[in-house]
């Protein structure tokens with residue numbers, strides 16, 4: 001009876017395309033919304049995602065996330081270096097600064113100061129200029145998206161100057177970074193420069209980046225560092241979640257956006273489920289007639305599940321393809337809000353599961369009416 | 381058509397050659413708090429080899445009665461014997477198999493599958509019974525000749541007139557040579573002439589010594605086509621009439637049944 005299931009499904013081209021489109025649109029909504037959510041949450045950890053050299057991040061005991069850090073005094077660095085099992089440890093500055101452009105425009109920017117000698121924490125991907133140019137006086141490297149924010153529609157031009165907290169800065173390079181949570185430009189400079197740009201404070205060191213010696217258990221090393229220094233030491237992978245959890249627990253952003261995602265999810269589910277449910281309901285009389293003529297419930301169930309499988313698979317594939325195309329297109333068009341976002345495989349898997357479940361539930365809800373068929377359905 | 385009929389009124393229920401026997405048959409539907417008593421004690425017998433009409437006003441229980449006989453509904457109380465089987469003992473898969481093997485259905489709205497062409501529609505009961513698609517189509521094409529639709533074999537159902545669709549449905553109901561044929565208001569959706577033709581065709585192709593044909597109708601224009609007419613009212617059988625059909629009725633397409 002498989003041919004019959006297929007023919008009933010595709011017999012009416014327009015209706016069939018409608019169902020597939022419904023499921024595809026539902027999949028698109030789910031995948032796209034979930035991807036944006038994941039992308040946004042990843043932005044809370046933008047630096048950690050870019051800086052891959054250290055195993056462990058050390059920060060002040062009261063630091064709550066990558067954007068809210070209590071600066072530490074620099075001799076903390078030497079304490080960390082003194083812990084057994086630490087291969088190397090370097091300092092990093094991260095803070096918000098005020099940038100004044102030549103035209104007098106003020107804006108906020110994220111300033112990252114990297115270790116002068118090792119350059120650990122430097123951007124991985126340069127578009128113009130090179131990292132070694134940071135050794136030149138007042139040199140900073142700006143991220144591409146930030147450059148477009150500061151000089152909208154203008155060609156990249158090295159050598160442009162600006163003031164950071166009233167001190168001169170020269171753009172010597174353009175890099176690419178993971179998009180930060182706030183869409184601020186990101187400026188890199190040497191740690192020693194950064195301390196000059198930063199607001200006058202007693203302490204300026206934001207993080208100590210630590211590499212564990214080969215064969216050392218990183219979790220145990222974290223505990224040892226905390227014990228000996230009284231600071232927080234967090235493995236890179238955990239730090240990612242440390243940030244996200246902070247945003248979830250302390251800001252309304254994930255919850256609010258999570259609600260939007262849930263709405264997208266529900267709307268997507270409703271569209272996908274509804275179209276398939278209506279399809280089966282519309283065919284109720286046909287299924288009922290088949291049942292009257294002696295098709296067992298099991299066979300009817302198999303027919304409807306096969307139809308669900310076909311519609312689900314095709315609709316899902318089209319939906320995911322559309323979601324990927326969406327991020328490709330917005331990415332290529334330089335849309336800053338969605339920069340660096342894509343459909344992670346986990347989201348594809350979740351969407352597949354969700355769409356499968358939705359179509360299954362929709363078909364079971366509708367088949368229920370066939371299984372408990374009233375003769376009135378066929379004799380009318 | 382000029383059928384000479386001699387009507388014999390009788391309350392007599394027993395027939396010689398019963399294929400269906402109902403005794404004190406009741407059926408109740410629960411609609412929320414209220415109970416609808418659709419059948420209130422039906423006693424009736426229906427014979428092989430003839431066409432029995434089941435007539436009566438709308439809502440009197442005709443569809444309910446044939447649904448029980450055809451194994452689509454279970455009775456609330458009373459006895460039903462169909463084709464030698466006690467209806468109560470037919471349950472689950474046995475009942476489904478029983479329907480598949482023994483019953484042909486004709487519906488008011490034809491209930492054809494619009495996605496399939498004519499010959500595919502007719503072959504469905506055979507395919508359900510496990511016949512291969514190609515064999516089923518061959519036999520379906522044979523039956524379509526009997527209902528004079530051999531030139532529409534590959535037509536889409538939607539391209540046919542109502543009368544033609546009902547002929548396809550009759551072919552489908554007969555393709556697996558069932559012993560019980562159940563038709564619910566087969567002419568109700570048709571104009572007078574088409575309805576007349578359908579009833580003639582039904583008599584011609586479906587009546588057989590080994591088959592029971594039950595036609596539900598409230599269309600009094602076709603009452604004369606039955607060999608026996610069972611009148612129902614308000615959930616009970618009111619009257620049974622035998623139509624004595626003459627042998628020389630001027631048409632070869634009407635079989636004659638002596639009662």
Ligand SMILES: Nc1ncnc2c1ncn2[C@@H]1O[C@H](COP(=O)(O)OP(=O)(O)O)[C@@H](O)[C@H]1O
Nearest residue numbers: 409411416418437438439440441442443444445
């Ligand atoms: N599934 C049902 N639930 C409740 N009442 C029903 C159901 N099916 C039929 N009935 C009622 O049973 C009575 C007989 O219905 P039916 O057999 O369809 O009549 P007919 O076919 O003679 O028009 C009607 O009053 C109808 O409303």
Ligand SMILES: [Mg+2]
Nearest residue numbers: 379442443444
């Ligand atoms: Mg009825």
